[in-house]
Amino acid sequence: MSRAGFVAVLGRPNAGKSTLLNFLCGQNLALVSHKANATRKRMNFIINHTNTQGELAQIIFVDTPGIHKQEKLLNQFMLQEALKAMGDCDLNLFLAPTYDDLKYYEEFLELSNGKPHVLLLTQCDKVSKESILEKIAQYKAYEDKFLALIPTECKNSFDPTQLLETIALFLPSSPPLYDEEILTTSNMREIYKEIIRESLFENLSDEIPYESDVVIEKFIEMPTLNKVYAKIIVEKESQKAMIIGKGANTIKRIGKNARLKLESLEEKKIFLQLNVFAQRNWSKTKEGLKKIGYDFDF
Template structure:
């Protein structure tokens, strides 16, 4: 790998990864970078904020921007998430629109309506392993009516490891000539505090069902870093006392399970031992006002 200040021509740019909730955006990014960075959950709307994930491909530095799913709901937090996705589209050099192979074209048509700045985009057909070859060809044919709107259509399957090289090549081809924007050794511009927050949130999603994960969030209060150990102090914020009781569980069983899962994820990411202290706090209506959302880390412009 050549030096960041090398005279060899390089490319670099920001690539927004968008699609409906649960289209596989975070899964795709973790696959492309080869590391577990972005939060993955089978539950829709798990991702709440943008996160940069950096992939080096030849002489190109691709800065992917993971975004919340494109959806329209009245809740203030959902409006923040939609704003995050729209801002990412407007700020980037290129957009990847992820369309699961079983999806109707309506989601893509909604994206076209939101892409008011006509940012160039690549259509990525995901989860192709879930449909037959015949159904896949039929779906590709359906998208051809919009072929003058997208730069390319790339079918991929993370499960079968299909399409990665073709996708990275196509992205690199359309990036502007530019010096690299970040040290080529780093994988994300997110701080360790943000990554630990997302890993704790992922543990909550995995260990609780129904609405509770959507009405909770995590504040990482403090991290003490020493060479082979991180001490992490974090608070899970919920809306109601009844939710706190469920989060804590009988005799603390649920919070212990969440903590164990989160510690394992954090240790895998940091390659360090993790001492995690988790607290649960009730902040009634935290997701319903701009002031309380900002306290949890979601600030509107």
């Protein structure tokens, strides 16, 4: 017997969704940043789990942007991505940091329209045991809404067995939907783009404007070397100068950081060329966003 299905991973911005999925798949494929709303598109992670009875479950986790409401067009696109995943998947997994107010969960309930979900109480290592028990008691008031509540600690001491086996219980009986060797359905261009964006955030911290993005212009794959030509897009010339830096030192640092991550992922040499372009108001019109790869259907 085997099971397979899609699970939308949901929560507020910076709830730890991408960190969890990178841990589960054993690769840094999803962008992780302290910057809120770093994840902008859905991304699938394929986890194969065999329980003690030898039954296989293929769980396709769908990473999503954080659930939030803002009037900016780009934020509207991200909310649309989360809502699509919420409605299309077989099951939802809602991440709730232990120290969070319940308002985030209540907002999720309003949007989910009764979709079956598992509640994952995260970062339990950051609060006292009394606080954990108190938070569990608060969520118990909603126990008719969720299928299961699972408390977890930090990723270093996290055993995912209970989470995976609980999720598997609620997935449809089905043969695997993907080859068991595949980690993600995203193409390499998308993964490279996210790794470069992550390096951009890491090296400029809060200085980097939210309205910045990366486009892979050319990708050449060879047996021992991949060549990647990418452009970083911002909205102002002053932002462009900030990313390039004095003597191009900042862009070199960003490029080196991204290249090392890509080489670790691919286990081969990477040639990476980065250019920076100022494209005024690209994030404020649907046409500008579509050129970057954000397709709207509203």
